[in-house]
Amino acid sequence: MAARLATLLVAAIVATTLVAGLIVGAQRDDSSGPVDLIIHNARVYAADDAGAIAEAVAIRGNKILKAGGEREVMRYRRPQTTVVDARGAAVLPGFIDAHASMIAGGLAADGVALFGASSLDEIRERIDSFVAAHPDAAWISGTGWSYDAVSDPTRAQLDAILSDRPAMLRSLDGQSLWLNTKALAEARITRRTPAPKNGAIVRDRRGEPTGVLKGSAMALAERAAPRAAREDRSKALQTAIRAAQRHGITSVHDVGAAPDDLDLYDAAREGGTLGVRVYASVPAAATAAADLDAIARRFPDDPLLKTGLAAIRLDGSVESQGAALLTPYSPRGDGDGMLLVSPAELSRMVSTLAAHGWQVAISASGDRGVRVALDALGAAPAAPARPKGSRHRIEQVVLVDAADVPRFGALGIVASMQPLHAAADPLATWSRNLGPDRAPLGWPAHTLSAAGAHLAFGSDWPDLPLDPLAGIRAAVARADGQTAEQLTLKSAINAWTSAAAWASFDEHRKGSIKPDMLADLVVLSTDIFASRAKLEAAEVVMTIFDGKVVYRRPS
Secondary structure: OHHHHHHHHHHHHHHHHHHHHHHHHHHHOOOOOOOOEEEEOOEEEOOOOOOOEEOEEEEEOOEEEEEEOHHHHHOOOOOOOEEEEOOOOEEEEOEEEEEEOHHHHHHHOOOEEOOOOOOHHHHHHHHHHHHHHOOOOOOEEEEEEOOOOOOOOOHHHHHHHOOOOOEEEEEOOOOEEEEOHHHHHHOOOOOOOOOOOOEEEEEOOOOOEEEEEEEOOHHHHHHHOOOOOHHHHHHHHHHHHHHHHHOOEEEEEEOOOOOOHHHHHHHHHHOOOOOOEEEEEEEHHHOOHHHHHHHHHHOOOOOOEEEEEEEEEOOOOOOOOOOOOOOOOOOOOOOOOOOOOOHHHHHHHHHHHHHOOOEEEEEOOOHHHHHHHHHHHHOOOOOOOOOOOOOOEEEOOOOOOHHHHHHHHHHOOEEEEOOHHHHHOOHHHHHHHHOOOOHHHOOOHHHHHHOOOEEEEOOOEOOOOOOHHHHHHHHHHOOOOOHHHOOOHHHHHHHOOHHHHHHOOOOOOOOOOOOOOEOOEEEEOOOOOOOHHHHHHOOEEEEEEOOEEEEEOOO
16 A cells, blocks of 8 residues: 555656646747847837737747747746847847948948038038048049939039049949049040940040940949959958948848959858858859859858859949930930840840859849840749749839839749939939939839839948938838838838848748747837837847847947
8 A cells, every 4th residue: 555655656746747847848948948138128020921019039049939928038038048128119130131232332431421412512521521531542432422412523523622633433323433534544534435335434525524434434444443452352341241230231132242252251151250141143244154053052052141143234224324214315315225235135144044043133223124124034944943933133123114013023023122212312313314204203112012023122332321221211201202102111121121031032041030030130229110200210229140149339
């Protein structure tokens, strides 16, 4: 009898222990270790199909463990857990910049920032300040001048600001260079210099260069400027990474990558200093088909660094009158822009790239350029290596004919847009180039989205600022006055997060705040969902990359 009682007692103890263990396990869910980071007292937007908003999120290692209510998430807290109080502000997935040039952006950080300068006088002030701070700079470079600030720039205007050394300023659409006389001389550009194919040397009535180069002619001056050494480009990458982290960016689609940029990214990865996830493009025109296979084998799908994206430029911008249009520019001439690649050659390139399993990104801004790009992408063969579909892309979309709008959704084409252009290029420039009737038709984000297109947003850095929050504000407010093309706040955020992840075949691991997704997040200073004023005031307080805090805003 005593033995039987002892046996029952042992069984009861074992059962109680098992039940207690199950309860604790259910509460802790710590079979893989402790919870490293909790963000609470927040408005955690998942950026998923449901548009869910939670109160807190728990991170274990480099993965998201749980997003949910305050009490249920705080149960995971342990003595070793780092706890961040968001103070009621928004927490979003880390921003994914779907169109930027990282190394070029890092290099441009050493130049004059002209974005937002609204007049020639303000451009002068910014150049004067930069020159005073950099008295030994051999060349003065800058980015971001607006056609509205100076519609017809000349070397004489720039000489009046700076004449003792070469100056080379890039427009905010990236399609024009403005040079002073010293820079023209260094580039050996005279009245006898022929314009290269797909380029223009703007001349005055006497045939003399005015100081503006467009399209491929920009290379004439860029070749004359000092070339950054590999060490300088490597430092520029680190500058770009820090800038990205300050703005909450944890992933970048580098659609402007130079052929050797992949090597610099790879070196940073090997050295443990690649602090953003990179989907780097390959310039299709400069890459042989045999090289594509070798590059794909060297940089396969990887959470930190990969390629698989081939970039083709098809036309220029509306602002520079280089975008290919279905109806000629007016009232300043009868040209309709230029296709940099013939439709037949484009179709051949796209078919070859698709057959090798590459996603194709065609830069096409004008409505004729967009139509030719859609034709080529629609006729491309399906790639066996892409079971989820090819997800080809049209970059820098700004003008789409109504008949072509539904083709984006039907063909599964990503519309890659840079919403700050809608804020940076008010209707004045477009009215001059297109006429008042067509000027309001640009950047049809809402129209494309409503028709089933996949929107992915990017900054277009370094031509425009590296600032997703500014891009979100531009998409929901439309400073150009086109309220019909405004997006909802959640839609705009998705285009910078989950939709951009889809555009790079990464929706299974990043872009939303859900269990088992990579722990890339951004903590803002306000609850941007509360009011437009809160959105306008928001700043990045903290950036979390791969489960680690990589940026904190100075207090």
